[in-house]
Amino acid sequence: MSTNIRDWLAALSILALYSFLYKENPVYRFAEHLFVGIAAGHAISMAFGNVRDVAVRPAFRDGKVALLIPCLLGILLFFRFSRKYAWLARYPIALITGIGSGMALRGIPSSQILAQVAGIFVPLTSISNIILVVGVIGTLVYFLFTKEHKGAVGTLASVGKWIMMISFGATFGTTIFERLSLFIGTLNTVLGDWLGLIQ
Numbered sequence: 001m002s003t004n005i006r007d008w009l010a011a012l013s014i015l016a017l018y019s020f021l022y023k024e025n026p027v028y029r030f031a032e033h034l035f036v037g038i039a040a041g042h043a044i045s046m047a048f049g050n051v052r053d054v055a056v057r058p059a060f061r062d063g064k065v066a067l068l069i070p071c072l073l074g075i076l077l078f079f080r081f082s083r084k085y086a087w088l089a090r091y092p093i094a095l096i097t098g099i100g101s102g103m104a105l106r107g108i109p110s111s112q113i114l115a116q117v118a119g120i121f122v123p124l125t126s127i128s129n130i131i132l133v134v135g136v137i138g139t140l141v142y143f144l145f146t147k148e149h150k151g152a153v154g155t156l157a158s159v160g161k162w163i164m165m166i167s168f169g170a171t172f173g174t175t176i177f178e179r180l181s182l183f184i185g186t187l188n189t190v191l192g193d194w195l196g197l198i199q
Contacts, residue, residue: 002194011194014186135163 002008016031051074055067073092080089120136122129138160141153149157192198 001196004193007189007193011190014190018186134159139163 013031013034016027017035019025020028051071055071058064059067059071073095076088076092078089079085079087082088120133122132124130124133138156138158140160141156142160142164144153144157147153188198
């Protein structure tokens, strides 16, 4: 059994969280609140460090005063909690919304539409390329509701349905393997690092 306090804290936290499998209990609730509190504290610490290192220090040390403008806009966001001066928070919110919309309108069509359309224009010289093109066309035909799915259209729609089912199954299998990997990691912490039963 380990004498390292970190191994003890990790193992006991894992066991406290897994105690939910029996039923909800105070030990589980304590571990849940501990996790949320540590995560919130870590996020606040990282945000403070980022503001300090990226904006405040360069502004005062290197004379880049323009970096204080985002800090001022961030402070204005907190006026949302004031009844009298809540209107001041509208300016940074409008700026965030505008910039976010502009970046989305610029990036999403090229990355999620045009790049995917360009991705199917491949030479039909290999089995994988043929499967890719037939699968994309079949999937699109499956969602074509203006023509009855009979004959060649029905065959393509059936191919598209099978391609989608295989894709969903592969995605689900990948998710299961990711969760199993996390579970194996927790078992390794409890049985290996803490109890020393496995190497």
